[in-house]
Amino acid sequence: MATTRLDRKTVARTALDLLNQTGLEGLTLRAIAKELDVKAPALYWHFKDKQALLDEMATEMMRRMSAEFLAAPDADWRTALTTSMRGMREHLLRYRDGAKVFSGTRYTDLSYAAPMEAHLRTLTSAGFTPGAAARAWSTVYSFTIGHVIEEQASGPAPDTGEGGYDLAARAERLADYPLAAAAGEEIFRAHDRGFEAGLAAVVAGIGATLAARRAQPGAARGQEGAARG
Template sequence: MATRRSPKLDKKLVVETALALLNEGGLDGLTLRAIAKELNVQAPALYWHFKNKQELLDEMATEMYRRMKDGMPGTLGATWQEWLVASNRGLRAALLSYRDGARVFSGTRFTGTLHAVEMEKMLRLFTDAGYTLAQAVRATTTAYMYTLGFVTEEQGVQPLPGERREGYDIDERARRMADFPLTAAAGAEIFEDYDRHFEEGLALVIAGIEARYGIG
């Protein structure tokens, strides 16, 4: 019987394997041991590339960003509002394509400087529109954190598009909350129609930025 040969192990292959396994078992089920098994190597072999799981998550988030970057909007001719809408829509779509995608992204540190290219364009767009650098940073990070938090909650209910966790039946929730009619009715506004709710929330963020800084 032929012996299965291990692939040539490098950082890129480990990350690609980790992202594939993420969609199978989620972040909690993603371990260096599971990745090593999939690659047909011993777990210590992975430590040549990553000292711990956090380093792996940092590189996974960076790879997710690389894949997302091609769909990011250009800044030429765009208003800051148009850029903010398009970039955060793109971020949400990218995170939703991975089980626990928002949790992987949250709190990680990008490796390299690829993200700085887009960040520089974004900050230039805002400062050219009249924002100070501090205002530009606050505006863009607020929108980013809104999207990250929104998708984290969204994936808590729908881990992947088309899936729904047990316990989030709207009618059953309304029956349990019958003594609290407004809270009961709010269920459909919290746990359904995420596309519409995301767009409305993002519009609120943009309107808040305009109102706070007085720059349209």
């Protein structure tokens, strides 16, 4: 048996390495133990169940994203959100079912705090209230996670290239619904273009609904004149 000392990070990193082979459903503590050349009960010292393991895996992904691109956002809030979410999507796509692993988990340390603080500070410096900044970050983050979950569910497996929607069969089933049938190519194939279009729409919407409203000088003078009149 291996004599390397196990810790939570080692187990999580091994699990992430296995994801492309097994997918989320096939990822078990037993399979991870075999990869580490230990007996499965050894892992229960560190993780009481699979959810605890997923929490640590998501935290490890966040550590990597923070080190690579999240920690130093651009001073322009639009660029900061766009660049960080592009990076998050690219990172999640490295792992089979990566977005499913990442979503709905609880971080096991504060690795998320510094990049989150930096992005919220960029937004508040641009005039967002703290609440609006939090909502802006949550909205663009949720869009990205949701997009990648659907993208990975509809696309081929990264290790084999197999799977994915059969668009021809789908179109045949939807023969009486031509617009829904034609939408398949946009929804299930054009992932890069679709993500960019959706992200741009979300960022534009944030600017239109959550950014601080500043009155135009001319409009302010007009309102003042109307009040005097």
